[in-house]
Amino acid sequence: MTEAEKTYNKNILIAVDESENARRAVSYVGQLLGGLPGFKVTVLHVVPEPEEDYFPTAAQKEEWLSKYTKKIDALLEDCRQLLIEIGFDPKAVSVRSTLRYCPSMAECILSERDETQYSTIVVGRQGLSRSEEFLFGSVSSKIVNHARNCTVWVVE
Amino acid sequence: MNNTHSQETLKRMVSRWLPPHQVPERFRIHTDTTDFFQVEYDDVVILKDRPYLIRHNAKELRFGLEDDVKFWVKRAVDLEDGSLKIMKLVFYEKFMSHIGDIEFECFRSPKKEARILDLVSGHKNFMQGYSIPDEKGNLIRVLDFIKGKTLAAHVGKMEMDHEAYYHERFPQILDQFLTCVQAIRFLHDNGERHGDIRRDHILIDQETGDYRWIDFDFNYRHRENIYGYDLFGLGNILVFLAGMGDILLQDLKRDGNPLLGTLSEADLNIVFHNRVVNLKKIYPYIPESLNRVLLHFSKGANRFYDHTSQLLDDLRHVDITH
Numbered sequence: 001m002t003e004a005e006k007t008y009n010k011n012i013l014i015a016v017d018e019s020e021n022a023r024r025a026v027s028y029v030g031q032l033l034g035g036l037p038g039f040k041v042t043v044l045h046v047v048p049e050p051e052e053d054y055f056p057t058a059a060q061k062e063e064w065l066s067k068y069t070k071k072i073d074a075l076l077e078d079c080r081q082l083l084i085e086i087g088f089d090p091k092a093v094s095v096r097s098t099l100r101y102c103p104s105m106a107e108c109i110l111s112e113r114d115e116t117q118y119s120t121i122v123v124g125r126q127g128l129s130r131s132e133e134f135l136f137g138s139v140s141s142k143i144v145n146h147a148r149n150c151t152v153w154v155v156e
Numbered sequence: 157m158n159n160t161h162s163q164e165t166l167k168r169m170v171s172r173w174l175p176p177h178q179v180p181e182r183f184r185i186h187t188d189t190t191d192f193f194q195v196e197y198d199d200v201v202i203l204k205d206r207p208y209l210i211r212h213n214a215k216e217l218r219f220g221l222e223d224d225v226k227f228w229v230k231r232a233v234d235l236e237d238g239s240l241k242i243m244k245l246v247f248y249e250k251f252m253s254h255i256g257d258i259e260f261e262c263f264r265s266p267k268k269e270a271r272i273l274d275l276v277s278g279h280k281n282f283m284q285g286y287s288i289p290d291e292k293g294n295l296i297r298v299l300d301f302i303k304g305k306t307l308a309a310h311v312g313k314m315e316m317d318h319e320a321y322y323h324e325r326f327p328q329i330l331d332q333f334l335t336c337v338q339a340i341r342f343l344h345d346n347g348e349r350h351g352d353i354r355r356d357h358i359l360i361d362q363e364t365g366d367y368r369w370i371d372f373d374f375n376y377r378h379r380e381n382i383y384g385y386d387l388f389g390l391g392n393i394l395v396f397l398a399g400m401g402d403i404l405l406q407d408l409k410r411d412g413n414p415l416l417g418t419l420s421e422a423d424l425n426i427v428f429h430n431r432v433v434n435l436k437k438i439y440p441y442i443p444e445s446l447n448r449v450l451l452h453f454s455k456g457a458n459r460f461y462d463h464t465s466q467l468l469d470d471l472r473h474v475d476i477t478h
Contacts, residue, residue: 051375051377052267053263053265053267053268053375054263054265054375054377056248103347103378103382104380104381104382105379105380106380129257129258130426130455131256131257131258131426131427132258133460134384134388134426134427134457134460135255135258135260135381135384135385135388135427136260136378136379136380136381136384136385137379137380137381137384137462138380139379139380142380
C-alpha cells in the first residue's frame, strides 16, 4: 500500500484543559461530526503530576490533587454531555483523565495518542502572544510540530 | 537549649573569630527558625549540633535601585571553623510576576535550592553550600560566602567607549559567560532550571575569577517549554554584555542618536519592547555571527531557542572579530 492509500480510522482524540479554547474544540468536533456514523470520540485531559516544589508539604500536594481531579471529572463530563447534545451517540463518546509526569504537556498528549491509535488529535488554539510563546512555549504548536502518524486539528 | 552549647561554650567559640568588643555577653539560641523575624543579629542558630552566629540580614541590590532587606537571608559565621556563610531560612512565597505585559505565577522553593546545591556540589560556576533541616524540619540552606561583585556591576561600571570595550574586554567576558551557559545546560540536562536568571545573579569570584550562579530558590509554574524562561534570561544577559549595558530607545532618543531612525519593531527585545537587540545597527563592528544569536531574542525572530544546547552551539560558532 502506498502512502497515498493509507487508511485512517474514525477515532478522534480531543485534548482539553479548563480553557474556553478547549471547549470550542469540543464544540467544533460535535458540530462537524455529530450524527455521522462510525466516529468515536475520546475527550482526554492529562493531569500533570504536580510539581513537588510548589507545595510546602506532601499533604498540601495531595489535597490540591484531590480537588483538581474532581474539577477535571466534572469538566470531562461536561464535554461528554456537550457532544451528546450536539448529536453524538452516547456510546461513541468516552472520557479519560490520566495522571502523569509531564514536563511537556504536548509530549504527554502525543504519548497518549500513541498508546491509543487515534488517527486525529484535536486541540484548541491557546491564542498566545509571540512573547508568551517565546517565554513559555505553546502546547498546540508543539503538537503540530511533533505529531507523527496522525492528523492534528487546531481549533481557533 | 542544646546542652553541648552553653553560653560559656558559645562565648569561647565566638571569641576565636571575632574581636573582643564584638563578642556578645549572652546569646539567644534558636533551633527552630520558623519565625525568621525572631532570628536577629548576634543570635546563634544551631543546626544539627553546629552553631552559627547570625550577623546582618542580606539585601536585594537589583540594578542598584532596590535595597530591600531579605529578613530570611542572614549573614552568619560558622562557629566551628570561622567561615563566613549566607544562611537562607525558609520563606514560602507565592506571587504573580510581570515581565513586559506577561503575568505568571512564581514561588520560592527551599527544596529546589537544596536539591540543586547537591547537584552542583564542586561545580565552579555555581555557589556552593549544603542544606540542613532545623528541629522543625525547615530546610535551611547554608552557603559559602562569595567575595566579589555581580556581573551587572562589573560591566555597568566600565568607563570606556563601546568599541574599546568590545575589542578589549568583551572577548574574555564572553568566554566566561559561555561557562555560565554551559552550567545552565548542566542544570537543564538534569531536569532542573535556575528559575531567576539575571545579570545580578552571576557573581564574579574575586579569588578565582570564575563567574558563579547564585540563588536557585526561585521557581515558576511552567507551561509548555520548561526551560524557556531560563533561556530568555540568558539571552537578556548576552545582549547586555554585548552592548555594555542595555541599549534603550529612550536613551537613543534623549541623545538624539541618528541611528534611532534605522530601527524597526523587529530590532527590539521580544518581551521588553524598549530594549534594542539588533546591536549591529548601533555598533556596526559587531559580527553577523554574534548578531544572529542576539536576534533570536528579538521581536523579529522567526525561530526561538528551545534548549540551551542550541544557544551554546550558535555561540561556539561566533567569531567576535568578524
